[in-house]
Amino acid sequence: xxxxxxxxxxTLMYSDGVESLRDISIDVIENAVNVFFGPSGGGKSxxxxxxxxxxxxxxxxxxxxxxxxxxxxxxxxxxxxxxxxRKVGMVFSRPAPLPLSIYENxxxxxxxxxxxxxxxxxxxxEQALRQAVLWDEVYDRLNDPASAISGGQQQRLCIARVLALxxxxxxxxxxxxxxxxxxTAKIEGMLNELKxxxxxxxxxxxxxxxxxxxxxxxxxxxxxxxxxxxxxELFVNPKVKETQDYVTGRFG
Ligand SMILES: Nc1ncnc2c1ncn2[C@@H]1O[C@H](COP(=O)(O)OP(=O)(O)O)[C@@H](O)[C@H]1O
Ligand SMILES: [Mg+2]
Numbered sequence: 001x002x003x004x005x006x007x008x009x010x011t012l013m014y015s016d017g018v019e020s021l022r023d024i025s026i027d028v029i030e031n032a033v034n035v036f037f038g039p040s041g042g043g044k045s046x047x048x049x050x051x052x053x054x055x056x057x058x059x060x061x062x063x064x065x066x067x068x069x070x071x072x073x074x075x076x077x078x079x080x081x082x083x084x085x086r087k088v089g090m091v092f093s094r095p096a097p098l099p100l101s102i103y104e105n106x107x108x109x110x111x112x113x114x115x116x117x118x119x120x121x122x123x124x125x126e127q128a129l130r131q132a133v134l135w136d137e138v139y140d141r142l143n144d145p146a147s148a149i150s151g152g153q154q155q156r157l158c159i160a161r162v163l164a165l166x167x168x169x170x171x172x173x174x175x176x177x178x179x180x181x182x183x184t185a186k187i188e189g190m191l192n193e194l195k196x197x198x199x200x201x202x203x204x205x206x207x208x209x210x211x212x213x214x215x216x217x218x219x220x221x222x223x224x225x226x227x228x229x230x231x232x233e234l235f236v237n238p239k240v241k242e243t244q245d246y247v248t249g250r251f252g
Contacts, residue, residue: 004030004169004199005051005088010065012046014058020046022223024065028169033191033200035214035231037207038246042220044203048171051201052088053081070168086113089162093174093205095154097146097161102138105146105157106164113165124164131197132160133190152183159190169199177205188213207247211235219243 005028012021020043028034028051036044049055051067053074066073074084086109097105106125107115115121125142129135134156138149146157155175162170172191176184191200191213204210210217214231219242227234227243238244245251 001032002030003027004069006068007047007051008066008068010047010050010063010067012043012050012055012063013061015061016059017061020223021050024225026218026225026228028199028201029216030199031195031197032215033195033202033213035202035204035210035217036220037204037210037214037217038220038226039251041222043223044220045173047220048090048173048201048203050075051169051171052085052090053079054085054090056081086165087167088169088171089165089167091155091158091162091170091172091175093177095151095158095178097154097157100146101143102146102149102157103142106160109161109165128160128164131163131190131194132156133186133193134160150183152179152186155179155183155187156190159187163194163198167198169201170194171201173203174205175202176209184209207249211247219246221246 007024007026010021010024011019013019024047036047038044046055049058050063063075067075098108103125106128107121110121110124126135129138134153137153146154149157176187191202194200202213204213211231217231217234218228219226221242227238227240234243235247238247
């Protein structure tokens with residue numbers, strides 16, 4: 001196993017004085033599903049946004065520590081943010097396709113990067129839709145508006161949009177919280193396939209999903225990382241009492 005992103009002693013405070021991450025150190029493992037879970041308000045979304053510098057858009061007062069990605073601390077001011085966000089893509093909890101066709105949604109980022117070849121764009125669209133397990137459902141209506149497909153399909157389209165940019169890491173923040181069980185299962189199955197080519201970071205929408213999907217799992221509680229271990233260990237034999245209580249449903 002190799003480390004894809006190493007978070008070292010990261011402490012982050014918002015301008016209103018809320019300390020959302022307190023001395024977090026965690027390794028994101030390459031070609032695995034890395035699950036960050038725990039009750040709401042624990043700092044999971046803040047950590048994800050730190051990993052591709054989306055927090056730059058929020059009111060952050062201090063961020064100290066380091067986040068090493070491809071040998072470089074991405075918190076340094078000279079980081080190429082556009083390149084970082086292409087390599088470390090993000091999928092949010094509510095599917096939010098652009099008000100464009102299915103095809104245009106997928107090539108939007110590629111066009112911005114300057115890709116003009118129709119053959120390349122067509123090929124990327126098919127590849128991304130196949131990886132997102134959506135191709136068979138939409139191949140004959142790529143020019144329909146994205147709003148015409150179901151919520152579950154829209155979320156897979158949002159994943160395809162990220163995949164089309166050929167990222168190294170894909171972060172998903174509660175991607176199935178608005179979806180039915182069938183759509184949820186499709187996405188969980190897809191992540192299990194995608195990990196052979198990408199590194200996945202998933203904030204699950206409940207403990208059951210965490211246990212089903214995690215190769216590695218970190219339990220976050222009140223800005224702190226309580227416990228971090230391979231999923232099989234953490235859910236079967238948690239070492240810390242808070243983790244035990246949470247995974248057995250005693251609080252949450
Ligand atoms: N943009 C923000 N500005 C100020 N405080 C925030 C912001 N985003 C999150 N917080 C606070 O940081 C803490 C952690 O939130 P968050 O990272 O969203 O946790 P989680 O994703 O685990 O629910 C909470 O107390 C939340 O209110
Ligand atoms: Mg969150």
